[in-house]
Amino acid sequence: xxxxxxxxxxxxxxxxxxxxxxxxxxxxxxxxxxxxxxxxxxxxxxxxxxxxxxxxxxxxxxxxxxxxxxxxxxxxxxxxxxxxxxxxxxxxxxxxxxxxxxxxxxxxxxxxxxxxxxxxxxxxxxxxxxxxxxxxxxxxxxxxxxxxxxxxxxxxxxxxxxxxxxxxxxxxxxxxxxxxxxxxxxxxxxxxxxxxxxxxxxxxxxxxxxxx
Numbered sequence: 165x166x167x168x169x170x171x172x173x174x175x176x177x178x179x180x181x182x183x184x185x186x187x188x189x190x191x192x193x194x195x196x197x198x199x200x201x202x203x204x205x206x207x208x209x210x211x212x213x214x215x216x217x218x219x220x221x222x223x224x225x226x227x228x229x230x231x232x233x234x235x236x237x238x239x240x241x242x243x244x245x246x247x248x249x250x251x252x253x254x255x256x257x258x259x260x261x262x263x264x265x266x267x268x269x270x271x272x273x274x275x276x277x278x279x280x281x282x283x284x285x286x287x288x289x290x291x292x293x294x295x296x297x298x299x300x301x302x303x304x305x306x307x308x309x310x311x312x313x314x315x316x317x318x319x320x321x322x323x324x325x326x327x328x329x330x331x332x333x334x335x336x337x338x339x340x341x342x343x344x345x346x347x348x349x350x351x352x353x354x355x356x357x358x359x360x361x362x363x364x365x366x367x368x369x370x371x372x373x374x375x376x
Contacts, residue, residue: 220243314330
């Protein structure tokens with residue numbers, strides 16, 4: 165009888181505990197399951213998005229090689245709008261900017277490059293956009309803007325390229341001394357074995373014997 169009473173008491177105690185804590189426990193379990201399932205769904209969604217974006221980007225490059233500007237612009241815009249959270253969106257924006265520059269359409273090229281700087285996921289991609297934007301700004305006569313854009317380039321692998329564009333900017337302003345210094349910095353930071361023929365020509369034209 166005592167055992168029965170003990171079990172009965174245990175049951176009543178459990179009922180009381182469940183009444184007080186069961187709801188919170190159930191909610192906790194549901195939240196945990198939702199988090200696990202939601203996380204799996206999110207990773208699956210991200211993978212599918214990346215695969216789809218990759219396929220679209222490959223087709224974009226094919227159309228680019230075929231010099232099909234209309235198709236490139238349409239597909240590039242689609243990738244940017246549909247897969248904006250993938251790296252392919254930034255790469256597509258760089259492609260569109262290049263097409264605009266080739267056509268002499270500097271304002272839309274500027275917009276695409278600025279988008280990459282603001283939304284590109286990788287620092288390297290953003291720095292490539294900064295270098296190209298600086299050239300566009302320089303071509304548009306916005307020398308000070310170009311210099312400000314170049315100042316934000318942080319990846320050391322682009323140090324030589326940034327310095328050369330700075331040299332072009334200073335030269336356009338008539339500051340030959342600053343241009344010479346920038347070109348020399350570009351030469352000093354150039355990759356061993358790289359093509360520096362044009363850079364040496366720029367230095368020679370400024371009266372600098374850069375040497376062999």
